[in-house]
Amino acid sequence: MKVSLFVYGTLRHGESNFTYMKEASCIAEQARTSGKLYDTGEGYPAMTAESGAVYGELYVLDKENLERIHELEGYFAENHQNNLFDLKEVTVMTDTGEFHALTYVMNESRTNGMKQIESGDWKEYLFASELPEETLYFAYGSCMDTERFKLAGVDHHFSEVIGAGKTERYSVKFTISVHDGGRADLVEEHGGAEGILYRVSKEAVEYLYVREGVGTGMYRPAFIGVKVNGREYKQCLTFTVIDKKEEFRPPGHYSSEILKGAEGRLSPEYVKQIKRYMDELPEM
Template identity: 50%
Template sequence: MTMKALFVYGTLLRHEEHHEAYMKESRLLAKSAWVNGKVYDTNHGYPACVPAETGTVYGELYEVTDDTLNKIDVLEGGYDKQEINVMTDQGQMTAVTYTVPKQKASTLKEIESGCWKAYKMWQQKPSSFYYFAYGSCMDDARFKLAEVDHHFKQIIGGGVLNGFTTRFTLVRPDGSRADMVEDGGETEGVLYKVPFDAIHYLYKREGVYEGTYRPAFVDVNIGDQIYEDCLTFLVLQKSEEIAPPAHYRSEIEKGADLYLSEVFRKKIRSHMDSLMKP
């Protein structure tokens, strides 16, 4: 049985409309994957990707069988199947994906975030959503300072995210800020249930429009329960890790001490101690 890598960015994503029927037997290679190009809303409930030198389309990378790919060929009738370079936190690889030529997308609305799930959230404006914080947002000090703490009162608890490790890859003059890197590890953070209005503050705080962090969606475990498609934010331009500044480290430790496991608290303190100061 031959296996191929497949990059998906729309209805084949985990928890999206066609994932269960077509992808449930396929092995996830990367939850955080991206390609060069632009993505558009077809107005039919699914997106279309146009390969391009500029722009980024975010999705997931899977290992699929020829049989699965043949079934997806039928689903994606009208799209072009092509090999494309896919980037992940572990490096670049070649995968198959489904695209349309530029002229076919000329009348369609571009999804500027490059992320179908984020676009859908902004379109649908759910009354509330889950937000997974793993850095300074585990503490409420800056929520209070910005007078938005009323949005973050409903704390579900400390949660576990599989496949990712907390790292400090966003370098600033005074030190680093937190990130999560998909390296097969495990990390912890605080899960909030927040009203939709909180998204405006979160996008601003995380510098989404300036290209600092990007929205991403992850499944978080708390006890025996899995919370699906929780919004979080990942660093776009990752640098070599350096130590965070004292004020930022303090916010992480305050939140961790309240909600996260003792094992993780020791691990994150030890990791921050090991990093070179700027």
Template identity: 40%
Template sequence: MNVITNYLFVYGTLQKHERNHHWLNGAERVAEQAWTKGRLVESEHEYPGLVRSDDAIVYGELYKIDEDILKKVDELESFKEDNEGNFFDREIRVVDTDGSKYEAHVYFLNQPNVEADEQAYYDWKVTRRLQKETPLYFAYGSCMDHERIEVADMLDGFDAVGLGVLSGYDMDFTTRAEDGGRADITEKKDSTVEGIVYKITDEALEYLYMREGVYAGKYRPAFVDVEVEGKKVNMLTFIVIDKEESIAPPDHYLTEIVRGGKKFLTEKYINAIHDKVDKLRKG
């Protein structure tokens, strides 16, 4: 029997660490940072639905699947190709990742009168987690610098746990301020990002939202698996939304990263940051 290979974009309970993820057993995760056009709505049953919209973005994960897995997910979503009364419709849509664009299956609500959430972009997993707890936080850029946090009188809200290592990502400078680049992480196979893991307070979380420009649409909150103290923990970090071509950061920003990270980051990793910045400055 020929196996048909497809891509599937998931944005709710099928995501990693969520209750229906086992329906994707055997699927290959292509990207855990993926997005497509659409507007999320909440359900009374603790799962989201997606409404067609060209004015909003939904974040989720992208998987490579075969025909058997697609049939199982159709069953979960009560979707039948010959049934016009489906609760969900399945369509092929363009899905973006850090590296490429894909055409993937996406499930949309077949409910024309549902009211959509008013957020311009949305990540159901982030919203759900933050409603339940204030999670651990992974800092990889200037937010490792305690001097800047102390200036903001927020140091009491950050309790350093130790070195965190994020696999499958690269740290780069893909967003710009007036004086140069600022740090970001992008998915990249066989790369790692080092940073500091913190226990944070609710007040510290609000400070991070303001500092990272979340409300202004600069960075977005996301959850990633970080190794800390010998085990992987799913924790909060912040990722640039509109990535640009990498640009060298200014001296003061590089100083903040190194000064903040030197207590925890390995010497090899700090040297790699210096090398990356030198290459960007040389063009």
């Protein structure tokens, strides 16, 4: 029998206990559910069933695999007095729809004194707590073009280009709008998005957090796999829209940045595809 499981901490891809998920099938890398996230101080987070958003991944696995994860999570049985975590069914939101899944939650009383993770994202929390000296960054929108980097005086932080990359799990859409039209978003719907993979400094990451409006809730950091010339690069930083809305055509200056950054670097077929897609979107 198969079950769906939402994971948000050390069971996530690339984290310390991901080996438990090796036989599971990933339904969504970008998933979220309602709750609050806390740092236990023991090297793993705890989620409580409260209002808020917790980000993670959605998997399908067999019951035998789930039993092994129960042991890891300190779950014995429903309402067992020795449970570290309880097992709860939750609604999980993904870019392609809603799912029902199990997840591990901690009683709110146990989280007293723990630090709340405001972003709701354990992976991002670890990353931002101590930014590495170098980070792989995947740009799929206006950041493929370097003109605004130069105007901001940060172009030297984006000088190391790994190459043109592709991520099969994602598509480029325009799900967020400002006063003059849509802006690019990376949506997990298996469309084969292309972009530029950079190796950047932590100063570049700090700049990107501001430019992408992370602090204002426009975009959030995400970590994905990207292929460049047949080689897969894992855990590449990118940014995805939090509150995805109806798509609108981007303004001319913004679409020009995308095309300027894409032409001669991404595949000609993809450049034609993204240009056509932008042109066919409705105006605001």
